[in-house]
Amino acid sequence: MLKIDKLNQFYGESHTLWDLELDVPQGKCTCVMGRNGVGKTTLMKCVMGEETVKSGSIEFAGDVELTKKKVEDRSRLGIGYVPQGRQIFPLLTVEENLRVGLAVRKDGSKKIPERIYELFPVLKEMKNRRGGDLSGGQQQQLAIGRALVIEPRLLILDEPGEGIQPNIVTQIGEVIRRLIEEDGLTVLLVEQKLPFARKFADHFAIMDRGRRVAGGEIGELSDQLIKKHLTV
């Protein structure tokens, strides 16, 4: 679904991503792991186009070269994004936050899919409250719900469990699995929490200092790898 090749990115002078390669297979959940500041979020932003890349390619769905697409068009291709730090629209109501994504939908529907509310009942309950007033965890749910509104083919989740109560984290994991299995959704997940990753991801990739240093089936994620790359 997504094939990243020799990606290099700079923040001003500082080289953040180094010849990064990553393969996200269709219909699977791939989990990117790594310590703080290794560039996970940066990578996601590159995929979404929020950061410009210096060189390399990002190929989507086999034929689309993402680096040549405008940011706005990437979501139209079917990429949903749940950024780190939620990034909801604070002054829009919950419902309006969700409605923002409607325009991108292929079917042109003007209604928020009922399914979102089923997944996150709290959003229905608070649909007239402004996004910014929600608690942290509620905002996270809103962010996921918002990404799902566009019915994406690829869903990018940057630490989706952050700040969410345990039972809902589990529930989110289950939702992701269900979407993968029922709708054939592809998921690119950034996650630090091993139990979660182990439970819901199919593949993993570990990053260190802007490079991909390990990867494979989730089963192959050994304690040794963890010790080597995820501890300080």
Place this chain on the structure above:
Amino acid sequence: MWLTRPLRERSTQLFLGVLFAALAVVTLLHLTMPEDSPFYVSSFTVTLMGKYLCYALLAVAVDLVWGYLGILSLGHGAFFALGGYAMGMYLMRQIGDRGTYGDPILPDFMVFLNWQELPWFWHGFDMAWFAFLMVILAPGLLALVFGFLAFRSRVTGVYLSIITQALTFALMLAFFRNEMGFGGNNGLTDFRDLLGFNLRTDATRLGLFIASGIALAIGYLICRGIVTSKLGRVSVACRDAEARARFLGYRVERVQLFVFVVSAMIAGVAGALYVPQVGIINPSEFSPIFSIEIVVWVALGGRATLYGAVIGAILVNYAKTVFTGVMPDAWLFLLGGLFVLVTVFLPRGIAGLLASRRKKQDEPTDTDSDTGKEATA
């Protein structure tokens, strides 16, 4: 000490060096060159430069609150004008019975509008020490009261900007009123002498020019001292994350008040030096557009650098002087175009251009994202 610390900085040394060199060169050329020499600096030019220096000092005051405290004051002209009026009142009283109507006490405008006696607030201005004290106290007091109210209520962002604008606008209207006793629209003019020196002599002009330069140096040092002190960092902290600063135990409103009052006083001094050089103080110095212009000088020079403010003020006003003479019909196109081009092509103003040359970022300049939030929220 906080005041002398900046003297150890390279940028301050450079700034003061350039400033004093300029003062010295101008003085020398003015005094030694024959009038027909191409190097002669006429007293007209000396006074003009004195005016620029006053504007530069004013810009530094604005940059202190805007650049480092995030308070976009659209009313700093008010403090400048108050300082100017305090000086103007002193100069008026110095005229004594040499006025048109020869009244030893009442200024001319009061005589011919039939005032019988000097209003109470004019008393004391015949004494230089009192007047000079008021040059600092009047703007300082206004800033104190105004800032006390505003900062205590946590008025921030554009809300603060607009009430500073309302303040100067209200003062402008008030000073326009002839009943106020400040000469209405005509303001105060026809000054004769200052501390016994005849204002119409070249020597006095030169003296005022040098005084303005020294005031600028001192003002710059004070601001720089504040900025490089821990208080300066606290200011930046208050600017960017007010709530965080509070939770660390800083009384944000007091920091703001302190810096704001200091800035107002500096503006007052700038106004006081400006008035004898241009020969008039009138309510148009209170006009909101003038205050906006000051901000424009600072932005053009480069915000949160102090020396950028100086460059901006001098450059814009020099451009004005030249353009209004050379192309009186089209100078606004040039000036307006300059503002647009600098904004688009020099995001950090002229100082930013200089800084990027030096490839060294020793100034905390990134700021807009947060202060701007007010505007976008």
Place this chain on the structure above:
Amino acid sequence: MSLFEEFANRDRVFEFLTPVESPVDVRHGPILYLEDVNVSFDGFKAINNLNLTIDDGELRCIIGPNGAGKTTMMDIITGKTAPDTGSVWFGSRHNLLRMNEPEIASLGIGRKFQKPTVFEALTVFENLELAMATDKRIIPTLRAIMRPEYRERIDEVLETIGLKDLRDNLAGILSHGQKQWLEIGMLLMQKPRLLLVDEPVAGMTEQEMERTAELLTSLAGKQSVVVVEHDMGFVRSIARKVTVLHQGSVLAEGSMDQVSNDPEVIKVYLGEEA
């Protein structure tokens, strides 16, 4: 409030009118005491008759569903939000409801926000410098100089939070996790009597979590710590006493085991398999 009262409002700007700061009095029991606190936002009851007591030197974990009111509770303690009713005492001498944020902070209550909040235009070092427990009045701040012992202390903290290499970088470019650490570092610099820590390990790796856990446990005893966190692994690793908030009031309180076996807590918060 009348104009007069407004001007006479004691605990605002007049220096000479501010109450003399006195040490926290914990001889008679708890360091923090909330009683019958209520807050509502446009009719929505975020805090509902909340009662809570934190003992001196205690490390307390607070958990509870999203929107239970945990962050709001911290807002109340630190003076950011004024409750509709109730009382909040720091020791037995200080009524927190009569104070503003800086006063509360200088009493010795430090806070880490849920969303990491640092001074982005200042360097990491400067962030810590400002947080340091010193005289925070205007003139002393203006005249403050960087003493060698301060520098040492900051370096120490930089070491602890692992940002030594980034000490002269602007805080604005830190990654999410790095900001979390910086904020914890600022809290350490402040040396507060009571630390309120809102979701410290969000975005941290397992190993960093361990370090944080160690850090917080080591603080307990000397200082009192209140931790809000959703990561049960983390909570388990540090928890002594756990309070569960739900819909603005205490649902359960006790040891981690007691709480995690409470059916009600499982239902609203932990989920079946936790």
Place this chain on the structure above:
Amino acid sequence: MSIIRSLTLLLFAIIMINPAFAQDQNTDSGRALLTNLAEAPASEVEDAIKSIVRSGDERARGWLEAYGANRLSRIKDTGQVVLVLNNRGRDWEIADPLTGENMGEMSRRELDRVAINNRIRGQLEGILAILDLNAADPDVREASARDLMGKVDAALVEPLQAQLETEENAAVRDRIQAALAIYRVGEGDLDAVDELSGSLHPRARAALSEAVRGDNPALAAKARQALAAIEQKLKLNSAAETLYFGLSMGSVLVLAAIGLAITFGVMGVINMAHGELIMLGAYTTWGMQQLLPGQPGLALILSIPAGFMVAATAGIIIERSVIQFLKGRPLETLLATFGISLILQQLVRTVISPQNRTVVTPEWMSGSLVINDALSLTLNRMYVLAFALIVFAGLMLIMRKTRLGLEVRAVTQNRNMARSMGIRATRVDILTFALGSGVAGLAGVALSQLTNVGPNLGQNYIIDSFMVVVFGGVGNLWGTLIAGLSLGTINQLLEPWAGAVLAKIIVLVFIILFIQKRPKGLFPQKGRAAEG
């Protein structure tokens, strides 16, 4: 007054006795009359007019009207009196007043105006008013009768009473009755006081006051009562009037500010060129009226879309050429747009003129809607008030109910995220800025009906506009509406006792103090959401 008195009887004689007066078509007598008028020294003009009226010539009214309007001139060479049809410029179009035949253009140097002054014009108007009492249009008759209030004298009583008999229109009858009652009160008639007791007409009041002061105690007592009742009513009316003044001033503020509420309030661009966008709208109105001479009303209506388009286009150019490069640097927009505002001002000075331009008020917008004798609402302001409300409602609809509104708000709150959600932020920026600018243009169209259309127009409104937007709470359209209306009203309430200057100062101080109470404006964004 003397001429009126002496003429009235005569006029009524003509009108009553022989309405279909057979006119002498002899052109020579007309010429003599006009020449007589033109040559009369100031003291004899009265007589000259009298003789024209007395002649009963059918064309007399036209001549007198032309005379009143300064349209009678003499050709210097021949002494012929001519009618000036067009008196603009150096060459004037003239016609023969006797035959109506167009005589082409003639240099102004060749012509000598037949002098008239205000006093004579007043007398002429009086004469024409009496003639109007017989007009076919009841409104004209009513106006004429109203003019006669307080001017009735013994000579007029009888003809008026006769008129009363035949008059069918009730309003006109009331007026005539009132006019007669004023006369009768003066004569000591007690019943007449009753007739005047409800009247708000100043003349009626003057007559009653006279009676109170007079030496007839019964009359004085009665008149005092009547006056008290009238005063009561007047208070109400004057309260209503002040409220109207306030709302109307407020609506101007709202109109001026509402575009800024979009460009600044919603988009965060500190748009110092807002005033100049208003100015462009006003100049569009002027341009339209130049394109459609003689049709000011149509031109004005067409200016609404045109003004919007012109300002919106200017907005798009500004956005594309400058603002788009300042994303995330809202404060710098102040600098750039300040530059733009200087350029636009000077551009108008250079390209059009440094002077103000004339924008004509169409007939249907001039004058007042008369509620009663003490209360009339000026029409131009009423239209502006209505226009402001319509523009506001339209904007509200766009921002609340359309996709654009949602997208605008999403983009301004979090640009990157909005783009990640597929919103074409650039397009939204352009559209929003165009919308805000266009609305500023609409404000200009409206303002052209109230104030100067000149290069300084924008400067006069920019400060107030920011004040209103901020006072109302940035980003809140309702806030802008309420803020504008309330500031306008407060100002007008204060003005009568504080004077215009002090009222303005008080309003500014009020804003400063109010912001202390509500540091985020009238309708602040509350709660966490606002803190971001």
Place this chain on the structure above:
Amino acid sequence: AEDPIKVGILHSLSGTMAISETVLKDTVEMLIEKQNAEGGVLGRQLEAVVVDPASNWPLFAEKARELLAQEEVDVIFGNWTSVSRKSVLPVVEELNGLLFYPVQYEGEESSENVFYTGAAPNQQAIPAVNYLMNNIGVERWVLAGTDYVYPRTTNKILETYLMDMGVAKEDIMINYTPFGHSDWQNIVSDIKSFGSAGKKTAVVSTINGDANVPFYRELGNQGISASDIPVVAFSVGEQELSGIDTGPLVGHLAAWNYFMSVDSDANYDFIDQWIAHTGDEEAVTNDPMEAHYIGFNMYIEAVKKAGTTDVDAVKDAIIGVTVPNLTGGYAAMMPNHHITKPVLIGEIQDNGQFSVVWETPSTVAGDAWSDYLPGSRDMIADWRKPMFCGTFNTATGKCGASAGEMAAESN
């Protein structure tokens, strides 16, 4: 050839005053062109030096200094507002320049270096009030003005004058508004009720510039016509009218010393020249333009008479110089540096012009010091030697009033 004679033009071309002042710059340029076409003066050409003081008062002083000290101009034509003149005054006195000031003003000034070619209050305000009183029968007065020194002084003079003429205090209403005042609803409504007391009422307007359009609009809309309550304005000329729809204003008045509609050949020629110069068939002329016309011609005459452009010589020579004005008469420079002018009252017509309804039988000499202000009643100005004084006190016989008399005077 010799160096050209440099003529400084000090009028705002930008900012709020550009509205009024730009035409004056054009006028002087036109006059210079014409003079040059006629061979200049003393065999020298004239050269205009234009600067833009941008409606900024301190800048006026600075630019005046630039003109005199840097450009070394021989004469300056400039200023509109009194405040700009006050700002420039010390500069021209210090550098001994010549300034021709073309606008009606409040008086109370006579400088050795300034020539006042606009009207003093006795050449405009007083005759206008006389006209209203005697010809229209006005008994109640509204003095409405913009709050600055010219209206203030003028109204002070008029108030004294009216009271001297027996008008009761309650029959005078005085009202001041800020510059650019645009909301006149309340004030017009007040005027309306003030005028409905039965006595004939008139408004004497010293309302300045931009504030006039909304003022007249409001008058029209509230139905106040010239025959009810006439308004006589001292600051509204053809230039201002060209921005107003004059339809509803027909019959309102203005007092000036020149109107574009004046029927004289000199005037028609001037208009033709002006239209040719601007290339605008609709271009209008006004009173300050005429003042510059007179001032310019006086300067030329004086230079011819003195045979040099030396400032002191010209100053000496110009007193007594007489040149034709545009209304068919002559203007003479008086020893007090004011000139003689006819006073005309005009009524607004629907074509944006005034029609003259009254004029003084002969010209009136400008009075620097008003007879109706206590402080200046005894003062005169005479710049001929040996008196050579702008503030000569006839009571004390000294140049410059002294404190003792002032105190006695004001009681």
